[in-house]
Amino acid sequence: MSDNDADLEIGPEERRPHRVIGTPPPAAGILTDPGRGDGEDEAPAAEPWIPADNPDPVSAKNWERVAALLFTLSALASVGFVAAYVGLEIGNKNGDVVDATLRSNLALGTALSVAMLAIGIGMVIWVRYIMPPVEVSEARHPLASDPEDRAAFAETILEGAAASQLTKRPLLRRTLLAAVLPVAAAPLIVLRDLGPLPGTSLRSTVWKKGTRLTVYGSNQPITPADFNSPGAMITVIPEGYADNDEVLAKATVIIIKMEPGQLKIPTRYNDGVNGPHTLLNSMNWTVDNIVAYSKICTHVGCPAALYEQTTHKILCPCHQSTFDAETGATVLFGPAPRPLPQLPITVDAEGYLVAQSDFQEPVGPSFWERG
Amino acid sequence: MSTTQHRPLQMPKPLAKQGGELDDRFHAAKGVRTLLRKVFPDHWTFLLGEIALYSFIILILTGIFLTLFFQPSMSEVVYHGSYTKLDGVRMSQAYASTLNISFDVRGGLLMRQIHHWAADVFLAAIICHLLRIFFTGAYRKPRETNWLIGLGMFTLGIFEGFLGYSMPDDLLSGTGVRIAEGVLLGIPVVGTYLSFFLFGGQFPGNEFVARFYIIHVLLIPGLLLALVSAHLFLMVHQKHTQMPGAGRTNNNVVGQPMYPYFAIKTGAFFFFVFGVLALLGTFAQINPIWQVGPYTPVAISAGSQPDFYMGFLEGSLRIFPNWTWDIGGHTIAWNVLIPALVILGFLFTVLGVWPFVERWATGDKSYHNVNQKPRNAPTRTGVGMAGVVFYGIMWLEGANDLIAVHLQIPLYTLTEVARYAVFIGPVIAFWITRRICIGLQRRDAAMLEHGVETGIIQQLPNGGFAEAERPVTPEEAAELIELPPPSVTEVRSDTDENGLPAPARRGLAGRVQARAHDYFVEGISLAPPANGHTNGHGTNGHGTNGHNGHGEVESGERAAIGSGPSGDRADDEA
Incomplete structure (x- = not known):
């Protein structure tokens, strides 16, 4: 499969999509994985697979501040959630019960939403703008087993079947089947008492x-x-x-x-x-x-x-x-x-x-x- | 793209020690490393399944909270809780405890609303995910099993949702259960027995909330968990499909490694899904059970609507004519059986057998790891849109009373139109979609042949004007070009060289299969451009399945690019 890797050496300047819908691919070229061959004994990669740093450290630093701000906001929102839980009474002790509930719902829900969304947005900034952009390729291994493995598997099955005697002893096989089928039907029988029979009660x-x-x-x-x-x-x-x-x-x-x-x-x-x-x-x-x-x-x-x-x-x-x-x-x-x-x-x-x-x-x- | 500064990485001592201890016991270093470096391809449509997954997790989290307070009992109580408008009203414990969750448990209403929204988003995401898989052909070999597992989860999700919104035992949910009972009664021979066993006697009985509860919180979630695990395991084991593009082949996966990239991205997405569901639970009220009161079979609220995923069944119940047969002392309720059960079964059966039907029709037994653009499979895309229209009309009819009121259309007219539209609409949708697909293929072919219009007008020396075109870049071409496997594209002539019917077309089965084959693979197959430019129509423009030069025998007869429905094709005249 590794011969396909040669196709992937495409420079970044050529990877300029005509039109991008949705998530644009990272700017860097595709990196092949030198440590991911088919060979079991292949040595680990001498080169790092993915780069350690973002090529644009200034931009990364700015985005880091934004992400940090968002994570802080999330923490504050969580504190707000606790505050709303403790501080806002519900029930009908003070006025209308629906109003009290909706007030509490608004406060708790807003705090929860902000806490979750801020983490989510911060993490996306982290992975997209702070971490080094990378696109890698991995070979797909054939799903079908080798013919020898298949043959060996079939042999194992047949050996086991022979040793179990089931292929040679129809009496054993058939009586076992006759024993198992009623057992499988039993769960249906015990459901009988779920309710009375309808009789003519619907008439x-x-x-x-x-x-x-x-x-x-x-x-x-x-x-x-x-x-x-x-x-x-x-x-x-x-x-x-x-x-x-x-x-x-x-x-x-x-x-x-x-x-x-x-x-x-x-x-x-x-x-x-x-x-x-x-x-x-x-x-x-x-x-x-x-x-x-x-x-x-x-x-x-x-x-x-x-x-x-x-x-x-x-x-x-x-x-x-x-x-x-x-x-x-x-x-x-x-x-x-x-x-x-x-x-x-x-x-x-x-x-x-x-x-x-x-x-x-x-x-x-x-x-x-x-x- | 190798980095020049290469510094050796050193694992901190305590971590190295712990890792060593673990590996001593689990022999995990190699396998886990493979997993960490696993490559996940990226496309926005791949997030649809993740939405479903994370909604499911949020359903479990909020569901656990709700079980701590919900009383799944139909024992009668007289309500004396916080909601004074229902003070002194006789109701089931289930309904009373749902009122308590809403009004006396802090955050209870939020959890209820997030739970309900998550259920709707779960099923909506499953439906969108299913459509993505269908229209891009991602179910093809080797992923047929995961397609079936997905359908199983979809079915379970529908039942799970229905059981869930039936449990509060308010007037709306009870009406839904009543309809379910009416459907059960309509099943021939065993219907009344099923109903009596489910409800522990006559409807509504004192049992169904407790029974729905245990199925809702244990049985179906357990099955769903098992199927989700199998679904994800197979996805990882078989590796994810990717969209066509530069450098992407059937034999690789291009994307970002799981550790750390995909893990962070998908983690972020969990928080996104949770955040959006929390927003919905905060600002979009859903199922305010206190407004309509407890269930009674005597009353109903107007405009009763099920959750959206039951809408197509509700709609089919509304539009189906009132046919019943009374034969030999027995009643066969076609008016209930067909819309509620046969149509449901039909939909899922078609979806379930589709990968195998397509495989049989195209004769395509090869592996597919690169998805198709919908336009490159016009027949499949047409069938899919026909299904969407069929489902969509019934789904809209599930709200026909509201549509009638808001759009000022007479209700009966609406239903009558839907009765015909549900048959005619899919045919029209199929035909139009197929033509659009073939048109888009033609545009792609033209782009590959003539290049991309730049919008720059140049004056020629002779005074004329012409638009400058630039050749398609290799990246653009990679997204356009798709080479079907040889098994699909091999020429299937009607006759062999001796004028006898070709082997593939002998016998009834052969003729049907050959006809289906032609129909399925009809359209253009786009060949890669030579030297950044294309071969033009000479090789890739012709015919339905002849291309790459060896389609000459047929391409003369089937000259039209993606000729129309099979009726006007040359092979019918031969």
Whole structure:
């Protein structure tokens, strides 16, 4: 490889790049490494490989002062960091907690940034302007081994394989394999108890006949008269489950009040291929122009939380699935494949909104067993 | 460049003694000396990988600090801490402890913000580093393994980041986890089981923060550390590639020695990266978890956006049509499966097999230690830009609601356009990029042949004007010229001397490979100038793979320099 070194004797005056993007190469020519041949026994270089001093001592001295200034600045900044840590209180003892935190963050962060950047800039000045510029070349050794070494390696492998008897004794080999594979599968088995099996739990929610709709936040039941502002949408949850996230992740419902005549929910059944025909949407499931839909988007389960009053569109802010609230939350746009399931509602003896039953189809995203 | 004053260097006695004691035990003098004198080439793009490395170290440092205060538990508490706006609110311990880190631990907010920024910079640097490797062909033999290791780290980094920003259990992070659950449910056959095992039952359950935590702080960082070590070891062992230039060949490395030059430079760069991340953590607020409150499946904040590296998946989920199949009592959610999992798999599969596809197509089995300029591999560069556009459109669509609001474009129009653009855009990008590359090659060829325009106008004796040109210097030529290995450039005629199909083109596989070969190596191969001047088009201007004089058979037919798409090429008419 050393024959390539001859190519590298290029004088500095010729190394004037036409155009330099990024880091310009050091001004000096390429030095070959006299001590870096292939030969194992080559003597160490008689000449120094890299020069000891910068060819421009005046400039180097000036840059040394700049670097020293930066290193001093860094030290001071570190002292400032400690001072800010000790001196600036956080928490809400003196006024606003966010302000106190941001004050402390500003002081600590500025000190840390200056401490780090000053060291970094100082070191770059050190290596680029104080140390002697140098560019050296090193030969690449072939990565492939010599044929003899490869042959010897193959021989070693084959010798070992023969001595291990594995090549001659298939019974030993096969039974060992049969023993190892189950062991490798064992870790998967022991992960079984990470959770219960899904069963049919994704098919139903806690809504049942007579469950009251309570307003999310206040947890108060609601009557149609309470919710008498057409165009409004509120989020309701089944009574008694305000603190149960697993229940709310499926059972959260939005109710929407419309002007008389605006609701045009068709009577819609499922296709009945996989079971009896079930009713999926009905005007009979509304009360006083109030309709209830699952809030869980049928795409990947985000809450479909945005409602446009003028057009009666329900929008999921995650992926913009859009549903038409007038016609049974049918899909107008976006990646959701199905309407938001409608919750059958009515009023109970005390006049509060209650569910007539659970949803008639699974809520939320598609899953394999949904059918 | 040898120095004239040569004074012998003397190791101080105590150091010599210590060194001797160490070498007595470790036999290290020779090996360590080799390492100290190792030459590292220099180019600004080589710093991209270092940014990723140092971000990773800073992630570990700040991450250790955060683990000392973070409580990875979903047990419910009622908050009574410093942040009075959430006083009395029911939340998980994870969220409460994140509030405490932010408001009650000095420097806690800074560490959180540096940690989060470092994660974003880590992945951004990985993506830029990956693009650099791709567009300069640095993944070619012998570095295919390191390319695959890099892809593995990229994948792990994406998951690591997702797990990390899911743990505070605030409204935004919980929404991301909910989407992940929706994606898991969409996996055929095992989806519901995977979801129930991950969450310990129905979403959200009481388990996932603790499980994400141990994967985030132990499992994936351990894997990443191992892969980083392997990546760096292979880089040192195989030696770094270098950019084309004077004195740089396939058989050497030109640069600065590790000790002391590279060590100081890279050390400085660590402080730079740390300093810039500290600046970001100080002045650029990121993930202010106290603003949106604890997670509840009931609510969501508008404009929910994941971290940037999940953006392309978010975008593909947004633009993919709502296709599902109900077959035999089972639901196949194509609307989730394809955008979230198939596209992710597709992207990484293409990246993973690319070096081998290129090797198969070009038939190039030689070593490559000098990188290519992107223009000198027009097909690869075109494919790369197609990928960038494909990814970029989906990534932008991940913020389509914000784009719609700020640019006053109707949201649905934007999504509809993206649905087509994601297919058409990459094709256009491929074609344009390829043409630009070939155009740049032509400029290089012209420069080598005619010299560099100086901008000096001279009046000729006959009164005319002409621009003075100077010949290309050897250094400039060294940056322009690239000699592909013979295996790439050998002429592959459609027929042999007897008019029968050439051996390389026999059979279906042969025909496909030959066509791919022609397409990949199409373009100009620039020969070195003779005596500082060039041979002109006679040898280097012609044809797709014929050059250096022995391309005459074909160069007559494929006269155009870097002729267009294969459809209008002479070999199709033959």
